[in-house]
Amino acid sequence: MPSYTTEALVLQRRNAGENDRILTLLTRQHGKLSASAKGASKAGSRLSGATEPFTRVRLLLATGRSTDIISQCEIVRSYPVLRTDIGRIARASYWCELLASLLHDRDATETEAVFDLAAAALNLLEREAVWPDAPLHGAELRLLEITGYAPVLHQCAICGASLSTEDASGFSPALGGTLCHTHAPQEPGALVLTAQCIALLQTIETAGASTLCSIAPPQGVRNAVNRALREFVRYHLGRSMGSADFLESIRGTEA
Amino acid sequence: MHYARPLAQLVSELERLPGVGPKSAQRMAFHLLRQPQEDARRLAEAIMSVKESIRLCAECSNFTDQELCEVCRDTRRDRALLCVVAETRDLIAMEKTGEYKGMYHVLQGLLSPMENITPDLLKIRELFPRVAGGVQEVILALNPTAEGQTTALYLASRLKPLGIRVTQIAHGLPAGGDMEYADQATLISALQWRREV
Incomplete structure (x- = not known):
């Protein structure tokens, strides 16, 4: 053998x-x-x-x-620190279920990059972060990019017009990302996102580890970004992940 | 080779038992077939009796054939101590030590977010009224696995704000164990849970 x-x-x-x-x-x-x-x-x-x-x-x-x-x-x-806090263990469970759900068996595409990203995310989840979801969302967006599901965050997903954060007002999981002022009201499944939320998503998309651990957005912005990414992942997986629901219930007690 | 229909049904039912494969199921079925009628009837009656008479204890969710289980009926036990276990077999293991004289709460499982086993599927809601009734310490005696630790941390996060002392049994090397053969996770755990001598 x-x-x-x-x-x-x-x-x-x-x-x-x-x-x-x-x-x-x-x-x-x-x-x-x-x-x-x-x-x-x-x-x-x-x-x-x-x-x-x-x-x-x-x-x-x-x-x-x-x-x-x-x-x-x-x-x-x-990763002993992950096992010392309910928020950390809930986020690590979400991250592992996301990897298991999004990746295909024995898909040889960028295996080293995915492995390094997965391990780095677990390292980062052990660190202290002002907003513990920021490192998770950073890894999530990078994984979505590698697997070809990255959300559009700088253009309107319908008309393709380049967006400044002031122009953006919606986020559609089905259409793949942000929507401009004109198209957001026309899309029934779109989530309403403030300019601040979209700016935060853009920051998370490119931020390094130290920035991700120090981002401190207001609670309302955190909730909206959590919801947008959760809906985005749910749409592309075609199902809700058990660990996502559990993490949501834990977030409710952290706020 | 096809079995006679009743025999095939028995093999098929036995195969559904944990750890029983097709070969074992076949061996058991033929063994039962060779047993006297009375032995087979006793086995069938024992199975039906368990299903009909065993229920969850109204207080601790242990399996019992009465309203309250033997532990909850025992007035000599310390009601200020509450040991939380995942399964009845864990309660039995704790009882065999002969060291613990407090009460129990059986969760009937462990949280597993990835398998959709959420708090509402376990006997967690039933724990809080018990804790409010004069319990001074909750001892979490759960398996040292990801699910056990998730459950322990979840319970601690909800019990500590109530002003209850929450402790967890130590994780580490087994009695009579050999450090040379222990895996790294166990040694790391043993180091983390060390205490002064």
Whole structure:
């Protein structure tokens, strides 16, 4: 049975049978894939800690007929800070579910860039941020760009006219982004976004780590941006993610 | 090779049990077939009796055949201490230690946002009236997994504002364990939960 080594992030885990686990992994070389961790649910298994979500691991995988099998596993980083705060764990769950939902199995497109982005986002979620959603949205917009779903934020998604933030007044998930004053009222599914919200989205799109951790918009702007991106992702996935609903309920208690 | 219809039905039902594959189901079905009629009837009656008489304890959501479970009926237990566990089998594990004399609350699961297991699907709402009734400390005895930690943090975020002391059982090396064979996550956890001696 041929085998290969790779670095991976554990995105999701489900139990299979009495003792096994099936993992959804994001690997550096092969993109997203499923792998079986035999006996990982047994008490005392050396695989149990390394097969938890939000863990960065180095793996030796044996190629299986349907699912590859983990032969050896070593933890590179376990992101312990993520497990100390309900807001952090909710955002990490959202990020991992988004990666698992948006990426296709073994899609070799920009695997290294996606892996580095995924790991960097988990690092950033461990850091203190004035608005904890800013680092998450930064990574989210970058992932949408890599996968070809990036929202239009500088033009009207209908007429293509270049927008200054004063001209923009709507955001349509179905049409792919911001709308100008003329077209926003004509689009029934469009969300009303203030110029401040659109400016914030534009900033998040290009901001570096330190900016993302220090952005401090007013609560109303935060809520509107959270909603716009949530609706955008829901539209493109065709379903609502469980972790998005949970994160929304946690945000309600943070405000 | 096709089974006779009743036998096929039994194999198919047994296959639905956790950890039972087609081969095991077939072995069990043929074993039952060879058993005396009375043994098979006792098994069937035991299954039906469990389904008909077992319900959730009105106080702690433990499985019981009465209005209140054995723990909740015991007047000698310390009602100021409340241990939150995910499943009844975790309660049994805690009871086997013989060290804990407080009350329990069984959540009947763990939060898993990615699998759509949300707080309203667990016995979380039922926890708050109990806590308001004179509980001084809530001990979270949940698995050291992502789901266990999500549940623990969620409960802590809602209980602490009520002025309740919330503690969590330690995570780390098992008794009689060998550090050499422990995985890194366990060692990291053991380091984080260390205490002064």
